[in-house]
Amino acid sequence: xxxxxxxxxxxxxxxxxxxxxxxxxxxxxxxxxxxxxxxxxxxxxxxxxxxxxxxxxxxxxxxxxxxxxxxxxxxxxxxxxxxxxxxxxxxxxxxxxxxxxxxxxxxxxxxxxxxxx
Amino acid sequence: xxxxxxxxxxxxxxxxxxxxxxxxxxxxxxxxxxxxxxxxxxxxxxxxxxxxxxxxxxxxxxxxxxxxxxxxxxxxxxxxxxxxxxxxxxxxxxxxxxxxxxxxxxxxxxxxxx
Numbered sequence: 081x082x083x084x085x086x087x088x089x090x091x092x093x094x095x096x097x098x099x100x101x102x103x104x105x106x107x108x109x110x111x112x113x114x115x116x117x118x119x120x121x122x123x124x125x126x127x128x129x130x131x132x133x134x135x136x137x138x139x140x141x142x143x144x145x146x147x148x149x150x151x152x153x154x155x156x157x158x159x160x161x162x163x164x165x166x167x168x169x170x171x172x173x174x175x176x177x178x179x180x181x182x183x184x185x186x187x188x189x190x191x192x193x194x195x196x197x
Numbered sequence: 198x199x200x201x202x203x204x205x206x207x208x209x210x211x212x213x214x215x216x217x218x219x220x221x222x223x224x225x226x227x228x229x230x231x232x233x234x235x236x237x238x239x240x241x242x243x244x245x246x247x248x249x250x251x252x253x254x255x256x257x258x259x260x261x262x263x264x265x266x267x268x269x270x271x272x273x274x275x276x277x278x279x280x281x282x283x284x285x286x287x288x289x290x291x292x293x294x295x296x297x298x299x300x301x302x303x304x305x306x307x308x309x310x311x
Binding site: 113173190191 | 231233239240241242243246287289298299300301302303304
């Protein structure tokens with residue numbers, strides 16, 4: 081596709097249930113990021129995938145959160161035993177590594193709005 | 198570790214007035230610097246970026262930003278704002294490393310007074 085695609089766009093779940101959020105990055109982008117944005121807040125970094133390197137999981141808030149990236153493309157963010165405080169917009173972004181190495185311009189998806197009742 | 202500070206949580210300016218949004222970063226070397234805009238209910242869109250070269254960077258929608266190494270700043274400016282500029286603005290910094298990630302500031306909400 082032309083841009084970063086996230087699905088579903090909205091997800092309502094009950095407390096204690098598991099959810100999976102999907103991100104399709106721009107084709108050929110080697111870097112993929114997940115962020116969480118709570119209402120009226122900034123972007124909270126969750127996890128970063130870059131090529132075949134081990135992912136940077138330093139932003140995951142608890143062991144209920146996990147993510148994988150299959151085949152260097154599609155990524156799934158899984159939240160187990162959801163809590164009400166997990167309610168937020170989850171944003172995915174992808175980028176190329178810049179020509180001189182280092183972070184490139186990120187292209188963002190529209191996000192998944194998660195509501196935990 | 199790098200960090201980004203946007204000291205202004207919310208700014209209101211009159212339509213047609215000039216705008217400056219502040220961004221300060223903490224990093225040991227010259228970072229990659231970005232400004233993104235998020236309109237209500239939308240994803241983030243890149244306004245401009247600084248990688249190297251001219252420290253005054255031009256972006257889309259009439260925005261510009263200036264990298265000042267001595268002040269560790271990358272402030273965003275626009276000479277005359279339009280009502281459509283009302284949005285959330287995020288400054289971000291990235292390391293010059295292939296294993297880097299980008300860190301975002303907490304954002305500045307811009308409101309436009311008619």
